Amino acid sequence: MLASVVVPTYHRPELLGRCLDALATQDLDPKIFEVLVVDDAASPETRRQVEAVAAAARPAIRYLAVTGRHGPAAARNAGWRAARGEVLAFTDDDCIPVRGWLAAGLSAIEGGASAACGRVVMPLPDVPTDYQRNAAGLASAEFVTANCFCRRDALESVGGLDERFSAAWREDSDLHFALLRAGLSIVRAPDAIVVHPVRPAPWGISLRQQRKTLFDALLYRKFPDLYRRRIRPVPPxxxxxxxxxxxxxxxxxxxxxxxxxxxxxxxxxxxxxxxxxxxxxxxxxxxxxxxxxxxxxxxxxxxxxxxxxxxxxxxxxxxx
Known part of the structure; x- marks a missing residue:
């Protein structure tokens, strides 16, 4: 088993189905990779959905329910620790990996790099909303868990993801900074593409998102120099x-x-x-x-x- 794709999910059956369809059509021998769906809701409906897909598709698809601490970082940790692959590929349930995504990511780290970050494409309307434009900033991020690849030994050396990041915010920057501090090599994988449509958001979503700022404080505590150099050079x-x-x-x-x-x-x-x-x-x-x-x-x-x-x-x- 060369690679394991870890997909955290939480009560999003339509998006998850779309993602699994894309993973089932990767242009790679299905015998050399697997897909782990890590359910942060431990939902019986999601289990049945994944088992139904697994029965009809290759590669091997496994369902894993999260117990204990919750959040995307905890879900990804549960996934890669249960995986069998030498390389861990991460994407999200609302992403659509293109046909050559996994092959391109594996190719990027063949030369000995410890990790690689692919490209995220986020289509926007001609005149977007403020939320849509902000969300599309993910496409220009330096390292995101919506599209990254890590060798198992690299993840083990930094202890995986910090599960104190209990929301989908800064947990990928934390992993990125941990890899950099450990002196591990990270390369770009521009041909490893996932399409990440911007999901509809309720009115006033920007107000709820302000709570995520507390995770900036955690990231700053751990990596003050990297935070100031790569995220926010001056306070707001x-x-x-x-x-x-x-x-x-x-x-x-x-x-x-x-x-x-x-x-x-x-x-x-x-x-x-x-x-x-x-x-x-x-x-x-x-x-x-x-x-x-x-x-x-x-x-x-x-x-x-x-x-x-x-x-x-x-x-x-x-x-x-």
Whole structure:
């Protein structure tokens, strides 16, 4: 068994079926690789779905339910540790690996590299929403678990993925940084392509996503230099300025200083308006989307600052 493909999933049967169909048609001898579907929900329906596909398709497809700690990092750890392949290939249930994906990834590390990162293609409409454009940033990321390949000994040497990253955020950067710190070789695999359509998102999704910022604090605690060099060279001072103007205005109003309160409100309006305009530039100007941008632009900065400070406290690190 040369390779094992690990696919974490969570209550997404249609997307999982699409991904498995793509993996079943890889242009590689099905006898030399397997697919492990790691179910973070331990769902009987998903088990039945995978078993039905496995009975009718090659390569070998196995179902694995996650027990204990949950999240994508924990699911991927459970998958690669149960796998039989010498090379572990990771993708997600909402991705569509092209026909030559696995062969190209294996070819990239044949020369002795410890890991490789493929290419993610995220089609966008001509005029995207702010969420769609942000999500498409995955396509330009340096290393993502939606499309990467690691030798087993490399994963063992860094201890796999850090399961404290319990959401789909920064767990791939953490693995990337761990491999770099260990001095292991990572190469690009530009022909190993997965198509990653941007899934529909509910109104105000950007507000829920602010919670993920606490995992930036964890990553910064572990790899401060790499974080500053490769992810965010400076803190988001505009967020802090907006949050500070809110606090200053509230305190001034409470202490009976209306001029200071008005000045703080004017500063907040200026900074928030500029932030909103930046999010709308080049994106959809449909009324519903514009309304969403106005409301969420007022709420994102204080929410982000809260989660950054909470992450600092939770992980005992000064993270601005």
């Amino acid at each position: 001072w505009d967020y802090y300025a907006i949050a500070a103007s809110i606090g200053l205005g509230a305190v001034a109003a409470g202490l009976g200083h209306p001029r200071v309160a008005l000045a703080a409100a004017a500063l907040w309006a200026l900074l928030t308006g500029r932030f909103c305009a930046r999010r709308l530039r080049g994106n959809s100007l449909e009324l519903r989307h514009v309304a969403e941008m106005i409301i969420t632009s007022a709420l994102i900065p204080p929410l982000s600052v809260f989660w950054r400070l909470y992450g600092s406290w939770k992980f005992r690190v000064l993270f601005l």
